[in-house]
Amino acid sequence: MSQINPDEVFDDFAEMVAAEPGGEGIRSCYACGTCSAGCPVRRVNSAYNPRRIIRMILLGLKDRVLASDFIWLCSSCYTCQERCPQGVRITDLMTAVRNIAVREGFSPSGVAMQADLIRRHGRLYPLDDFDHKKREKAGLPPLPSEIEEVARLLETREK
Amino acid sequence: MNRYAFFLGCTIPARSRNYEMSARAVAKRLGLEIVDIADFGCCGFPMKATDQAAAGLLAARNLALAEAAGMDICTLCSACTSMLSEEAHRLAHDAGHLAEANRHLAGIGRSCSGTARVRHFARVLIEDVGLDRIRESITVDLKGLPVAIHYGCHYLKPSEIYPGWDDPEAPKSIERILEAIGARPVAYAGEKDCCGGAVLVADEDTALGMAKGKLDHVKAAGAKTLCVVCPFCSVMYDDNQKSIENKFETRYQIPVLFLPQIMGLAMGVDRKELGLNMNVVKTKQLTGEILGQDE
């Protein structure tokens, strides 16, 4: 039976999350359970438990949270966020936590790949000749294969 | 009649052309002028998980393009709708954020003021076209075709970025459109449940499990088709229906149609023009019953 030990507790983790856009309201949580009870992901995969994640963050369990798989399970359906009696923006909170995780070097390959595709092509799915033919055949207007401007926008920003 | 900057996003032009075709067909029948803006790129949604600031910037760029063209945005994909609406909402309510966005957009010679309005195709139909005109456009009697509606999430939520729109806890908008075209929306358990599309990348089993739950309820409710308004939802229920059937050793054979595909049928639009032959789960039998013919 696992146990949480003092050395796992980072006092400033909750602060870190609260400072990230979307994480602001985390401390308003009453742990009432409305979020977890209504969560469609949780009904299928009990590893995902938004209330538990919030409690872990408030306790300061930084590594446990950031290195976990469960923070990537949120389907961002906003059911919990719409219902939270304390106005905790739980879906946005998960985004915030994911962003922190990525910056700290934890992110599933799929997620990184998607971001990379967009960086390079400005689209999740660049249109190749095959797509162009299909579109033409379907009588759909032509579209550029890539949006090069997106790449430039992201570069200028990262500078 | 207003003109709309038609925002397709990434998935639709490449993977859900049937949605695009049917939407264009219906728009034409209803006299909606939709304009393609070649420079539109990714809405930003897929980048949110890694870098929400960058995601917001991609959205802001698209909004800037629409503003420059002097048009509101009409979307088909619910994820695009929420990503763009969310950014529009922030740009309009957070001056600091607007300035920050423009600082970056300046780097590619663009700027925005946060005035562009973003609405989903279905919302435009209800608010700008109106149910009466939709009713008038009907030429085929759907004879109360039992349809299960999957509203999906981002079409309704977060509700704060959709002021004056449908109630996420008891949505009615698509129901009203379907009733207007002579279909019969059937209630089913878990109507509000998420398709799981966004979990697909992280955990396929969970995503498919979520989609399965919905298909079970839809089947139990005796609906002849499942109506969707988002390509992600379609991927989960249509493209993945076979793999769900195999994974859980069950059988559904529930055609999954995009809202404009059903509308098109009621307007007597040809199957091909609606891209119905591109749906993964075969739609022939369904349309056959409706049109009383077999192609």
Place this chain on the structure above:
Amino acid sequence: MKLGEYDKTVLVIGGGPTAWEMSRSLAQDGIPVMVAAPDDAERADMPSGVEWILGAQVTDVIGQVGDFAVWLKAGGKRFERRAGAIILALDANRQPGVLPAGAAFGERIRAMTEAEDVLFGRQGHPSLRRVIVLDRLDGLSTAASHERLLRFAVRVQEECNATVYVLTSQVKVASIGLEILYGRLRDGGGLVVKPDAVQVETGDDAVRIRFRDTVLDEDVVLEADMLVAAEDEAPSPELERLAGVLRIERDKQGFLQADNVLRRPCLTNRRGVLSVGSSAAPSTQWDTEQGVTAATAEIRELYRWIEEEDHPDTILYNRDFCAFCLTCFRVCPHGAIHFTDRPNFLPLACQRCGLCAAACPGEALELVGYEKETFFKTLSSLKPLDVEGSKRIVAIACTKSAGRVLNAAPADAEIRKGLAWVEVQCAGTIRTTSLLRLLARPGLVDGVLVLACHNGNCRSGTGTVVAKNLVESIKVLLRAIGADPGRIGYISTAANDEVELARQITAFRDGLR
């Protein structure tokens, strides 16, 4: 010592903040105040026009509102003073809850009062990283104890900028301002946990607490610089003695106000003896403020009542039948009987419950305006019912509950069918003989009902119980003589309980042979 001189001075008992607030409020209204402070700590900010007797103990009190004789002990002397009213305003006795097994108070584990001195006392704030506040875990904390707990926790956060963990079983925020205080705690980074299985281990450098986090469903071990045990707002130890001296009721926890909503906010069973703040119940700041101000209103009202209305005798006394047995003195719930060579019935103290008259073995006492004027009148006015097969029930009804329901019911209401009733100030008024007289008229009276108030909602406190026991004893009597005990019944009710009362009266009627 003699009575009979009206004196407006209010005796406030207590030396702390509540007594201070109380005397200030009275003084503001131009009411003379005398404070008997058990401790002898001088106070700089004494309200003007207030006589503050330090180290004073009230040893005996007789009399009635407007006219109390009080004996005090102070500075080794015993002396008598007069007062028009007495207000108990002692502050709570703060007791830390029980620590988990193995834990003991010391450097790192302190009770909250002590911790306040250490952390906010003169020696300034020691630098702390983490503080754990451990509350009792049986759910019996109060808004009062949590008001203090939350204030403490927020202060530790803001002044020592430490991370605060609060372990409790129920967050008690049912008082104005507490939810907002709880919000301040959370916004400041404080975490409230509702744990199971708490264990505490002390090391030299830190205190370790192990508990089951019911949200994580995992055991958590936290390390902190200090563990602070929350404290209950318990009754001051003085209260028990004072209750004896003043002959006033206490609740189960020992506060000087019976658990009876009719006494709230500040009344006791004795007119002119009030209790406020933590003398009456565990009190938040808000409760105390309301109690103090309400008590001032009460005093004003009492004095006006004394001055502007006449106060005729309430009890008729027949010395010839009196056995000087002190029964009346013992049963009087309102301290309205002053015994000299005879019982003296103090009209300002009497609340006309009639318990004394009912209990008097010699029937030497009679409640003015009851027996002859109402009971016998009703009895003699009874005519046999003309309707065939219908049953006549005579009820003796407490005017506060059943009396009100019956009067409000339309004449043709089911509840009033064949029912005649006598209203009494308190069901405790009823004499055995009255009920026997009724039962002795089978031709005229089929059933007899005693309609009293619910237990805990009785004005005299004991009248309900007395009436219930009376009916039980008469049932026994009837059985003994082979008569039908079903002819007499007891029902308790309330002014807003008409549906249930009707159901029970109908059931009683249907049960009559």
Place this chain on the structure above:
Amino acid sequence: MDRTSEDVLVIGGGIAGLTVALGLAKEGWRPWLIEKEDRLGGHAAAYVCKAVEGECQRCGACLVDLALKEHASEARIKTLVNAAIERITPSGSGHLAALETPDGLVEQPFRAVVLCHGFTPFDPRSRTNLGYGRVPNIMTGHELEAMLKVTGRVLRPSDGAVPRQMAFVQCVGSRNARLGHPYCSQVCCGYALRMARQIKNRLPETDLTCFYMDIQTYGKDFPDVWPGLGGEIRFVREIPGDYFSLEGDRVGVLVETGDAVEELSFDLLVLSVGMAPSPDQDRFCEWLNAPVGAEGFLRSDPDSGVFVAGSAAGPMSIVDSIAHARAAVRDVAGFLEGRK
């Protein structure tokens, strides 16, 4: 001082208004008591006695009837029912009130105004996820009070059947930052659990569940009642996430269990709705510019002769409303006597 000329306007004939008017009358003043409904007593007059087997549960609901009885024999109060306040405007050192009464418009100057307009029960329709009005057999605590008071029984609205499984959901509209209700309504634990005990006593076969966050200490008898309560009621420290209708008009809810989400169903579900400021508050605020407290309820402004008593000043029980109103009597009298 000639007290008869010192008119005080007491707005609202609930327990607070009655207590204030009675107290002032006893002090010799001549309060006007204005009630918009056709009867005095306010919300509490509709509450049921919750006694269990002859033992009072300390809810205080009957205190309203006692106040009404006292009021009936108090000549110094000028009482107007079915009366609305058209407007209140400053006039000299006091306030000029235009009262719409059954006998037409009355204009009357007052030296002091006591706001006792009470609260409004939270309307669960405003949070559509609660299913109220959409899912059959979901009712509010106030509706349950009324049902018990009028019929003495508990029956399912949908079919009049006796509920075998019943649930209470606490903190509905209370302790809710999203709604701008940063307060505990103070009364809901008390009324829900007192009614639950009474129902359990009358229907021993019926299972009772209570979904909650924190159970508040209510009444002096709480220490005696609480330890045994778990034996009568199943306490679940969870707030349901979804409310829906099931076979046989049962109410389904989704509840977190710690390791999964469980679907529970009940014959009848009661939303323990809290207190919200009365809709009338805004008008009084505007006319008298009475300050608004952190919780969103009104505060007294003694300097300008504006006082607030009872649940118009914040959520509070009947017993606390009486205490608050008694205190207000002293403050109002002090003001009229020209004393702070």
